[in-house]
Amino acid sequence: MEGDVTTLTFILRHSNLFPRTNIFANQPLRNGPWRTPSVFFEAYGIVGKEKTLGQLFPVSDKAKDVVQVFTSLCADMGQEIWCNAEVKSVEKVGDSFKVIVDRNGREENLITAKVAVASGGLPIQKLGATDLGLRTARKFGMRLTETAPALVPLTITGKDQGWYEQLSGNSLFCRVWNDRISFEENILFTHWGLSGPAILQISSYWRPGEFIYIDLLPHQNIIDLIQQEREINGKKMLLNYLSTLFTRKFSEAISDKLPADKNLASLSKAELDSINTLIHQFKVKPAGDKGYDKAEVMRGGVSTDELSSKTLESKKVRGLYFGGECVDVTGWLGGYNFQWAWASGYVIAQNL
Numbered sequence: 001m002e003g004d005v006t007t008l009t010f011i012l013r014h015s016n017l018f019p020r021t022n023i024f025a026n027q028p029l030r031n032g033p034w035r036t037p038s039v040f041f042e043a044y045g046i047v048g049k050e051k052t053l054g055q056l057f058p059v060s061d062k063a064k065d066v067v068q069v070f071t072s073l074c075a076d077m078g079q080e081i082w083c084n085a086e087v088k089s090v091e092k093v094g095d096s097f098k099v100i101v102d103r104n105g106r107e108e109n110l111i112t113a114k115v116a117v118a119s120g121g122l123p124i125q126k127l128g129a130t131d132l133g134l135r136t137a138r139k140f141g142m143r144l145t146e147t148a149p150a151l152v153p154l155t156i157t158g159k160d161q162g163w164y165e166q167l168s169g170n171s172l173f174c175r176v177w178n179d180r181i182s183f184e185e186n187i188l189f190t191h192w193g194l195s196g197p198a199i200l201q202i203s204s205y206w207r208p209g210e211f212i213y214i215d216l217l218p219h220q221n222i223i224d225l226i227q228q229e230r231e232i233n234g235k236k237m238l239l240n241y242l243s244t245l246f247t248r249k250f251s252e253a254i255s256d257k258l259p260a261d262k263n264l265a266s267l268s269k270a271e272l273d274s275i276n277t278l279i280h281q282f283k284v285k286p287a288g289d290k291g292y293d294k295a296e297v298m299r300g301g302v303s304t305d306e307l308s309s310k311t312l313e314s315k316k317v318r319g320l321y322f323g324g325e326c327v328d329v330t331g332w333l334g335g336y337n338f339q340w341a342w343a344s345g346y347v348i349a350q351n352l
Helices: 006-007 021-028 036-040 063-075 134-137 159-164 198-204 224-234 238-245 248-257 267-280 336-350
Strands: 049-050 056-058 085-091 096-103 106-112 114-119 144-150 169-177 182-190 192-197 214-215 282-284 295-303 320-323
Touching: 036 049, 085 134, 114 336, 134 144, 134 295, 134 320, 159 192, 169 198, 182 198, 192 198, 192 214, 224 238, 224 267, 238 248, 248 295, 267 282
Parallel strands: 114 320
Antiparallel strands: 049 056, 085 096, 096 106, 144 295, 169 182, 169 214, 182 192, 214 282
């Protein structure tokens, strides 16, 4: 789903799914209309349809419907939206700030008492990603948590790459886990590795050099299934039986790791054990990830220790606020990061 415009249309109802900074995020998320975003959007004519893990999409599946809500609110409140403008820097001048802007090729200096930095993170530079928030925080001596791509596809290289390439386009519902967490959603094989919702989710908890594990039949036991089929047709070949559980292409691919040319009745205990391990604990060691160009979000950013959880104002610089993705708050796939962006924007607005 990464890169699809419809990923901009997730609307949230739940606010308790932030991996590392949920205590800090709870304060902004509990207040205002973003405690129940679905109610807010329904008031503007956008009805949601629920998908996995409480995710809500607009029934229309159109990202522009969500954007239209915000642009209309800006127009109603007399707010200007500047396009073809880039903030070059934010500087402190006495009790005020000077914001240097390149607007349509001309430099403009804006003087203001307060500044809200909600410039997003590093993913997808072609859509305008910038490090402005990180640069600004660093400039004012604020601590940053190390940043990295999150909700991002994982790559496989070396001798195993060809095995994944042959399965490109195949999708399976699986449970993916590591020592920190597990997710049950689809995975997608690609010519460069693994993607799909479950992989994007686990990527936020994966670090280079670590393994992830995949249960290819999360709600069934492969040994029980084989035993049941043995009683009916013990002469059936393992490959043919696996093809009733998975696509033929996937069954043929995993057959090079299994005694696929044997019939079910002749499988030894050791062979059954190896089948069980492969199906329920498929072991993967990713080489890396696809980077910021393919990541849904950035993890890390302005440390939450540097901000007031009530106002999101910098503890070091009075009048300077940070919200959205440039802050070290990262949510699950499915709109939770949008909810944080909206909620943090609301909290900042109440304190300007």
